[in-house]
Amino acid sequence: MSLHAQQLPQPTPHRPPTLDDELAAERAHLSDSRAALARMRERAEALFATGDKVAGDRYTAEQLGRHLARRVAELADDPRTPLFFGRLDFGSTDIPATSNTPATSNTATSDVATTTDTAATTGLDLTATADTGATADTAPTNTAGAAATTGIEDGDYTEQAASAGYGEHAGRRYHVGRRHVTDEQGEPLVLDWRAPVSRAFYQASARDPQGLAVRRRFGFDNGMLTSFEDEHLDRGEELGTASRILTAEIERPRVGPMRDIVATIQPEQDELVRADLAQSICVQGAPGTGKTAVGLHRAAYLLYLHRERLRRSKVLVVGPNRAFLAYIAAVLPALGEVEVEQATVEDLVDRVVVRAVDPPAVAVIKHDARMAEVLRRAVDAYVGEPTEPIVVSDGSFRWRIGLEPLHRLVQETRAEQLPYALGRERVRARVVALLQRQAEARRAESPSEAWLRRMGRSKPVTTFLDTVWPALTPDGLVHALLADPARLAAAADGLLTPAEQALLTGQDTTRTTTDAPSGTPEATAPEGSGTPASSGGAPGSSRPRSGTKLGRTPKATRWSAADAVLIDEAAGLIERPGSYGHVVVDEAQDLSAMQCRVIARRSEHGSLTLLGDLAQATAPWAATDWRVTLRHLGKPDATVVPLTVGFRVPADVLAFANRLLPLLAVDVPPAESLRRDGVLTVRTVTDLVGAAVAEVGAALAHEGSVAVIAAADAVDRLVAALAAAGIETATAADAGGGPRVTVVPATEVKGLEYDHVVVVEPADIVAAEPRGLHRLYVVLTRAVSRMSVLHRAPLPAPLA
Ligand SMILES: Nc1ncnc2c1ncn2[C@@H]1O[C@H](COP(=O)(O)OP(=O)(O)OP(=O)(O)O)[C@@H](O)[C@H]1O
Numbered sequence: 001m002s003l004h005a006q007q008l009p010q011p012t013p014h015r016p017p018t019l020d021d022e023l024a025a026e027r028a029h030l031s032d033s034r035a036a037l038a039r040m041r042e043r044a045e046a047l048f049a050t051g052d053k054v055a056g057d058r059y060t061a062e063q064l065g066r067h068l069a070r071r072v073a074e075l076a077d078d079p080r081t082p083l084f085f086g087r088l089d090f091g092s093t094d095i096p097a098t099s100n101t102p103a104t105s106n107t108a109t110s111d112v113a114t115t116t117d118t119a120a121t122t123g124l125d126l127t128a129t130a131d132t133g134a135t136a137d138t139a140p141t142n143t144a145g146a147a148a149t150t151g152i153e154d155g156d157y158t159e160q161a162a163s164a165g166y167g168e169h170a171g172r173r174y175h176v177g178r179r180h181v182t183d184e185q186g187e188p189l190v191l192d193w194r195a196p197v198s199r200a201f202y203q204a205s206a207r208d209p210q211g212l213a214v215r216r217r218f219g220f221d222n223g224m225l226t227s228f229e230d231e232h233l234d235r236g237e238e239l240g241t242a243s244r245i246l247t248a249e250i251e252r253p254r255v256g257p258m259r260d261i262v263a264t265i266q267p268e269q270d271e272l273v274r275a276d277l278a279q280s281i282c283v284q285g286a287p288g289t290g291k292t293a294v295g296l297h298r299a300a301y302l303l304y305l306h307r308e309r310l311r312r313s314k315v316l317v318v319g320p321n322r323a324f325l326a327y328i329a330a331v332l333p334a335l336g337e338v339e340v341e342q343a344t345v346e347d348l349v350d351r352v353v354v355r356a357v358d359p360p361a362v363a364v365i366k367h368d369a370r371m372a373e374v375l376r377r378a379v380d381a382y383v384g385e386p387t388e389p390i391v392v393s394d395g396s397f398r399w400r401i402g403l404e405p406l407h408r409l410v411q412e413t414r415a416e417q418l419p420y421a422l423g424r425e426r427v428r429a430r431v432v433a434l435l436q437r438q439a440e441a442r443r444a445e446s447p448s449e450a451w452l453r454r455m456g457r458s459k460p461v462t463t464f465l466d467t468v469w470p471a472l473t474p475d476g477l478v479h480a481l482l483a484d485p486a487r488l489a490a491a492a493d494g495l496l497t498p499a500e501q502a503l504l505t506g507q508d509t510t511r512t513t514t515d516a517p518s519g520t521p522e523a524t525a526p527e528g529s530g531t532p533a534s535s536g537g538a539p540g541s542s543r544p545r546s547g548t549k550l551g552r553t554p555k556a557t558r559w560s561a562a563d564a565v566l567i568d569e570a571a572g573l574i575e576r577p578g579s580y581g582h583v584v585v586d587e588a589q590d591l592s593a594m595q596c597r598v599i600a601r602r603s604e605h606g607s608l609t610l611l612g613d614l615a616q617a618t619a620p621w622a623a624t625d626w627r628v629t630l631r632h633l634g635k636p637d638a639t640v641v642p643l644t645v646g647f648r649v650p651a652d653v654l655a656f657a658n659r660l661l662p663l664l665a666v667d668v669p670p671a672e673s674l675r676r677d678g679v680l681t682v683r684t685v686t687d688l689v690g691a692a693v694a695e696v697g698a699a700l701a702h703e704g705s706v707a708v709i710a711a712a713d714a715v716d717r718l719v720a721a722l723a724a725a726g727i728e729t730a731t732a733a734d735a736g737g738g739p740r741v742t743v744v745p746a747t748e749v750k751g752l753e754y755d756h757v758v759v760v761e762p763a764d765i766v767a768a769e770p771r772g773l774h775r776l777y778v779v780l781t782r783a784v785s786r787m788s789v790l791h792r793a794p795l796p797a798p799l800a
Contacts, residue, residue: 023228286646583607
């Protein structure tokens with residue numbers, strides 16, 4: 001009987017297995033599992049090659065082809081990552097837990113940590129319910145027996161399995177890994193970490209062993225199984241965060257893009273990962289507490305549990321910028337999930353090309369929640385009152401609809417509050433229905449489809465529609481609003497002050513509010529904003545404050561990033577937007593109200609995982625209260641859960657950064673680092689660039705990545721100096737594979753991490769933007785092992 005057999009081996013009376021025996025057996029199980037995965041993949045590839053021949057029609061062939069291609073990709077095996085990382089030995093009444101595998105622990109320490117009841121601390125209700133009726137694709141070779149033990153039936157979970165106690169697992173042993181692997185008979189060799197039974201790996205504790213006698217964690221080096229660590233939960237042993245394997249994992253040098261944390265997810269993180277699909281959650285976590293990791297693993301978990309539903313409705317991950325998305329891009333594919341969309345908010349609002357920059361004061365207004373109401377009113381204002389009856393000639397007939405019914409049908413449609421374009425079509429359909437009724441009464445027969453279409457497109461009907469419900473495009477609406485101060489004034493009445501309106505339309509505010517002579521100096525045009533163009537309005541409007549360069553048409557207009565958000569809002573009012581099944585939003589503290597609405601439209605029928613840290617908020621409209629953000633996101637009742645255990649930043653470095661917290665005016669719990677190993681140096685220097693080059697040279701003697709972080713305007717100088725010293729550098733967007741040293745402007749470092757961080761001149765980072773102290777806090781929390789702070793100017797007070 002091999003080690004992975006369903007029942008635990010009986011202890012040998014003669015000689016208990018030694019550590020070497022155990023390790024050898026586990027390695028054999030790893031080889032067996034890899035071979036089985038290779039066979040599963042071969043089978044999937046063979047099916048992929050012949051799939052189109054068995055499909056009846058082209059559509060089915062395409063669907064099948066996509067499904068099988070995905071399946072092949074999901075079964076990819078990376079020999080550098082362990083196929084399994086844990087083992088669960090459930091206790092049995094037949095086999096006393098203590099007579100199980102002996103208390104072997106070739107790396108374990110004897111620390112026994114007390115656990116907390118995480119469900120109680122997070123307040124989450126985790127009664128996960130599985131999709132029913134989902135099709136098989138997770139484990140197509142499962143037998144009924146395997147299904148009974150794993151809870152997997154045709155690739156989805158049975159309610160029964162999810163709710164079963166531990167009893168059905170008594171005396172069984174499971175290896176837990178990145179994906180499900182079965183042998184030729186369909187017996188599970190490795191259970192997917194997301195399977196209900198795997199939950200015990202993350203959640204069982206000495207206080208609540210969840211049926212486990214022993215939990216084993218494996219240590220790996222480059223895909224080679226090198227050690228294991230046993231916790232005899234049945235004897236009250238528990239390592240918690242004292243696990244050496246966990247410590248090694250969080251202290252390992254970082255190279256390249258982000259990796260999954262599936263082997264070491266902590267109980268409070270697991271609570272969030274396994275929260276029910278219907279539940280929207282907001283995670284307030286200090287730097288390095290694993291928010292991004294939790295969000296990505298939650299996406300993978302939900303896809304596994306609700307595969308079919310989410311395959312149709314899709315999962316979206318929203319990140320702050322391209323560099324961040326490149327950094328996290330590999331995590332989900334490594335977990336076998338290859339179909340999650342990843343985008344920035346800018347990607348989502350890409351109906352227009354952004355070619356202009358708004359001054360901050362204008363951007364702040366455009367991102368304000370009041371703009372949603374301004375746009376709603378602006379759309380509403382297009383709906384007019386009928387002024388003439390409709391008369392349609394139809395061969396020898398003339399149909400006539402009087403003003404009264406026309407008024408009524410416009411009012412009825414208005415009351416339905418449909419998206420504007422649907423409303424227009426509804427009005428058309430109602431007019432045609434009235435014409436049809438007349439035609440039927442006169443001809444005593446129903447008109448044909450072609451007749452209905454012809455009537456709907458007839459000139460009198462179209463003219464009527466263009467008068468009472470004219471066709472609108474999203475960019476056309478925003479263009480008209482910004483180009484016409486009177487139209488904006490009507491829509492913004494009581495919402496935006498005249499001065500704010502003037503900023504939007506580019507009117508000279510002094511003209512509207514005072515009688516100042518022309519030639520009043522205007523706000524400095526931002527870099528790249530070009531020459532001011534006419535806003536197409538009244539005299540005096542050729543002095544735009546808005547960055548938008550209005551052309552005669554929307555197409556000829558140079559739009560700003562904030563305009564793109566307004567145009568998306570307009571699109572949401574005009575058309576019915578599509579919604580994702582689940583959206584994960586990272587660095588959510590920087591979302592403006594209007595950006596929140598961009599996401600709200602895309603998650604209206606789904607749920608959200610919101611990740612962020614109010615202390616790291618750097619945008620001018622930054623959040624200070626998650627409740628407000630959640631309201632804008634359309635999920636006011638989402639649970640806000642804190643994460644406070646830091647896995648990235650060493651304790652000394654974190655303590656240094658945390659000195660800034662009192663200045664950041666946010667009420668957030670500070671992080672407590674799990675890491676005791678880091679090195680922090682703070683040096684006053686006279687030659688900043690020279691000192692930075694020297695620091696980088698010294699840092700390269702260690703393993704792992706090195707980043708030089710400075711104010712944006714110092715980056716070129718630093719890159720040049722490093723190049724002159726023979727040190728090649730990458731940019732933040734180059735996710736791994738290139739040079740070990742990256743030079744990053746402080747503005748682009750959010751969400752990223754490096755082993756050794758050299759911070760150049762904190763005072764310049766603070767001075768570069770209004771929320772510079774928050775930016776500095778972000779910068780000071782990027783280091784995994786060592787941080788050197790170089791300064792010539794005095795440090796901000798709490799750091800000095
Ligand atoms: N349970 C864990 N086991 C091992 N490593 C972990 C664990 N949780 C988080 N980490 C690691 O800690 C680091 C920080 O995680 P992550 O980037 O998700 O934090 P964050 O809260 O999003 O940080 P930030 O606030 O800076 O965006 C990453 O390297 C991640 O892999």
